[in-house]
Amino acid sequence: MKVLFIGGTGTISSGITEQLLEKGCELYLLNRGTRNDTLPAGVNIIKADINDEDHVAKLIEPMEFDVVADFIAFEPAQLERDYRLFKGKTKQFMFISSASAYQTPLSDYRITEGTPLSNPYWEYSRNKIACEDYLVKQYREHGFPMTIVRPSHTYDERSIPLGVHGSKGSWQVAKRILEGKAVIIHGDGTSLWTMTHNRDFAKGFIGLMGNIHAIGESVHITSDESVTWNQIYEIIADVLGVKLNAVHVSSEFLAACSTEDYRGGLLGDKANSVVFDNSKLKRLVPEFVATTRLDQGIKQTIEYILAHPEYQIEDNEFDIWCDKVIHALDVALMTVTG
Template sequence: MHAVLIGGTGTISTSVTHELLQQGWQVTLINRGTDTPELRELVELGARSLVCDVNDEPEMRELLTSHRELQHVDCVAEFVAFTHEQVERDIRLFLGKTSQYIFVSSASAYAKPARSYIISEGTTLANPYWQYSQQKIECERVLMEAYRKLSFPVTIVRPSHTYDRRSLPLGVHGAQGSWQVAQRMLEDKPVIVHGDGSSLWTLTHARDFAVGFVGLMANTHAIGEAVQIMGNETLTWDQIYSCIGAALGVTPQLVHVSSQMLAAAGPQYDFTGSLTGDKAVSVVFDTTKLQRLVPQFATRTRFDQGVRECVDYILNHPEYQQADPEFDRWSDELIAQLDVFVNHMSAFNAQHHN
């Protein structure tokens, strides 16, 4: 069986490539050829890497034409398409050349505000808060129309919050990723948690996700279907941050700030989309469809276990310890302003009580 992965070295796709190789698939990665430890490792394990800018359609068409083994493949998995123009390009490139095309969408596409905290594939797609989600919804629409009108063999996958060893999964962080929050914990500085920390969230280790994803590949029952892939462990955000602190060997100081205030105080971080349009909403996912299509799928990595792997890996790989002084200052300033407000209100209440 031959799979072509467009991307192949991201948070999700690296683990998918590992799983495919372990199951004996022939794997071709198409990406821009950026030399990374992940790409080198996958090539050493047997994946083939072809360098091409997939957004350059003539170049991509020439690549597919010049390699006989790419004339028809069992599965194409698209990890880096975010707009309807990109999936329309893929339809032109792969129609008649693959038995299955898997598009990675997002569980953030589900309706906000949620009508029910239990989310299934039948939940309406509508997110007015986040352009990223709106674009994924439009991609899905285009692909399902191609399935109905052209018999384009699409499968849509909707992940929720998936993580691997290279980054700590958080709700509130800066442009450089999660390390600065971990650094604040290590320095015994308070860290910001959106809301009151009690909203529910699902985190899935990429290793577990990959089992579900590969189980859908070359699966005739998955053609024309949308399937959400995530684990069955649901945590509060306070629990998530506490697990991260425990992995670091500290007890984190958690400061709770409403998502609305975070959006107003930090528009440069797009908290309106990432929080109001996603992480601030309590959800529990119904994975009945996934279990039916991929019976072997299971949550094998609890978050407290997975996050220890993350911390150990990041601490031993300085390249993933990206400092973010701007976010650090922003956090200090916001927390200081909250302290002033709390002290003011305490004095006000004391004065009026007396």
């Protein structure tokens, strides 16, 4: 199979890249080369900026692919560009959308591919919905062989999966846990969430590649495991070998007092209970099963980060903000109980 990935080095795509190479796939990555030093041997690199459409068109002019997948498209204009570049050049075009595009708030916490797409809280999700609409139109009117894939919260060994963190990543939260500081959990921590290791996501994604039954379809790929946010943070603290000091803060309050996009990331996503029905994926890819239990995956991630200081990126601004939020709650409590 001859495959082209636009991107190919991110959290979701890196796991797929590794597994495809193990299977002997002829894999090309089209990217700017900023993270290619971590790629395994055997990848063919097309170094270019996908936004330079004329240049890319010249580079791929003599080439055709069995599968093209765009991991870094977020707006319809980028899909319009992809359509111009790859129509007639691939048997299957795969777009990575987002499970955050599903109806928010949900009318039923059990999510299938038939769940409506609507998210008034997050522009990111609305843009993904618009991208899907464009591809569906091209499929219906021109036979463009597209497949839409919707990941939910997917993680790898480079970042601890969390609900509330700063712009520099998750390490500062782990550091607060290690130091015994109070750690913010949104809501009361009892809402259900699903996290999927990128190794498991890759198995589902590869099963959809070259799959004639996936053409024209939308499919989400997630673990079947559901956990609460309280359980997630307890797992992290347990792996770190310390006691968790949790403070629960409403998602609305966090969104109102932070410059981070918690309105989108929390109110439009993580604050809602979600349980995914993967029946459609399992019909299309009968061998699919997510085998990385969350406590096992988080243990592997934390061990990796502790062994690689380059991923221990401190975020003093986020740390100060956490202390301010927690202090404000303490003051409010004293005022009320007074």
